[in-house]
Amino acid sequence: MRSLRWTPLVLAVAACGDNHPQNQPPVVTDLAMTTAEDTALELAVTATDPEGKALDIRLGRPEHGQVTGSAGGW
Structure with a gap:
């Protein structure tokens, strides 16, 4: 009985892994x-x-001049 009690724990630990690829930064x-x-x-x-x-693209304030956008542009 004792070995049966430990079997689910071993399977649960074996099933836990990093199967997801790492998040890559935007290009x-x-x-x-x-x-x-x-x-x-x-x-x-x-x-x-x-x-x-x-x-989500965000633009900061320019040092000189101005930045404007169009609908759907950002």
């Missing part, structure tokens, strides 16, 4: 742009998640 396309003073630029931020999850 963002590098972007570097330069413009003359008072000249607007259009840019598209492109990023993907290796696991296919939705991404």
